[in-house]
Amino acid sequence: MKDISIIIPVYNESSNITLLYSRLKNVVSQITTHYELVFVNDGSRDNSMAMIKKLSSEDPSVKYIDFSRNFGHQVAVSAGIDLAAGNAMVIIDADLQDPPELILEMYKKYKEGNEVVFAKRKTRKGESVFKLLTAKIFYRILSSITAIDIPLDTGDFRIIDKKIAEVLKQMPEQEKFLRGQIAWAGFNQTFVEYERNERHAGKTGYPFKKMLRFALDGITSFSNFPLKFATLAGFAVSFVAFILMLYALYSRFILKDFVQGWTSLILSVLFIGGIQLICLGIIGEYISRMSNNIRNRPMYIVKETNI
Ligand code: UDP
Numbered sequence: 474m475k476d477i478s479i480i481i482p483v484y485n486e487s488s489n490i491t492l493l494y495s496r497l498k499n500v501v502s503q504i505t506t507h508y509e510l511v512f513v514n515d516g517s518r519d520n521s522m523a524m525i526k527k528l529s530s531e532d533p534s535v536k537y538i539d540f541s542r543n544f545g546h547q548v549a550v551s552a553g554i555d556l557a558a559g560n561a562m563v564i565i566d567a568d569l570q571d572p573p574e575l576i577l578e579m580y581k582k583y584k585e586g587n588e589v590v591f592a593k594r595k596t597r598k599g600e601s602v603f604k605l606l607t608a609k610i611f612y613r614i615l616s617s618i619t620a621i622d623i624p625l626d627t628g629d630f631r632i633i634d635k636k637i638a639e640v641l642k643q644m645p646e647q648e649k650f651l652r653g654q655i656a657w658a659g660f661n662q663t664f665v666e667y668e669r670n671e672r673h674a675g676k677t678g679y680p681f682k683k684m685l686r687f688a689l690d691g692i693t694s695f696s697n698f699p700l701k702f703a704t705l706a707g708f709a710v711s712f713v714a715f716i717l718m719l720y721a722l723y724s725r726f727i728l729k730d731f732v733q734g735w736t737s738l739i740l741s742v743l744f745i746g747g748i749q750l751i752c753l754g755i756i757g758e759y760i761s762r763m764s765n766n767i768r769n770r771p772m773y774i775v776k777e778t779n780i
Pocket residue numbers: 481482483484485486515543544545546549565566567568570676677678679
């Protein structure tokens with residue numbers, strides 16, 4: 474049994490692994506000697522895996538899970554949680570945006586009896602205005618349309634207790650939104666604040682497309698509001714359309730003025746068409762996720778592991 478497992482998703486991080494390893498080692502050895510560093514290689518195309526294997530041959534506390542291809546950050550973290558042995562598990566990015574030294578403070582709060590200690594960003598350095606703004610808007614929308622309290626301005630950098638890990642294993646959905654699932658689990662949750670640094674080296678593995686998919690996963694996994702919105706919008710538009718229909722009949726039979734009105738006709742056709750497409754799109758988002766889950770494929774495929 475280990476006191477702590479550090480779970481590190483890795484996607485093309487060869488320029489960060491060495492420094493990350495020594496900083497983590499330094500921090501975690503101040504807490505305990507019973508620990509493991511679980512590197513989850515998410516189909517990196519650089520030599521990250523070779524570096525991790527080399528570390529593991531020199532240091533038995535280094536464990537690795539090597540995926541058969543890229544499955545995405547959330548899935549990589551989930552695999553780490555599935556296979557790690559620690560009583561406490563730390564989830565941390567490999568690019569040193571999450572300072573390993575903060576783990577000391579987080580662990581203290583964990584020991585005070587909190588099953589989840591997440592790290593809340595006071596500031597975020599080196600990220601585009603666009604990313605900061607979209608992230609801010611997204612988390613505000615999410616918290617206003619979901620019933621659970623997903624903490625604002627947090628990522629996945631956190632300590633979770635084994636109990637939380639057990640809850641997560643019972644949530645086999647394919648579209649992972651870990652920070653939501655962990656909030657949903659309950660127990661005692663608290664946070665520490667920190668300044669988020671820039672990436673030490675390398676470049677982001679979260680381009681806009683992945684971010685958008687992640688945001689939609691967060692919303693569709695925890696809220697049916699968009700589906701309700703489709704219904705509400707449908708009613709609102711039908712109501713307006715009904716009034717317009719009465720008006721059209723009135724002008725046709727009473728006012729005998731039926732050549733004009735092309736403008737309003739075309740406007741309403743376009744408007745209703747637009748709303749219908751939005752509603753279909755919303756329903757489609759949910760259905761595609763349902764079909765993913767019905768297929769029941771494994772969430773990830775492990776090529777090799779030393780656990
Ligand atoms: N990552 C991953 N799979 C991916 C993309 C990213 O395992 O498909 C890892 C990456 O190596 C890093 C963490 O997830 O440890 C966060 O990714 P990144 O720093 O690229 O995201 P950002 O901080 O730019 O949002």
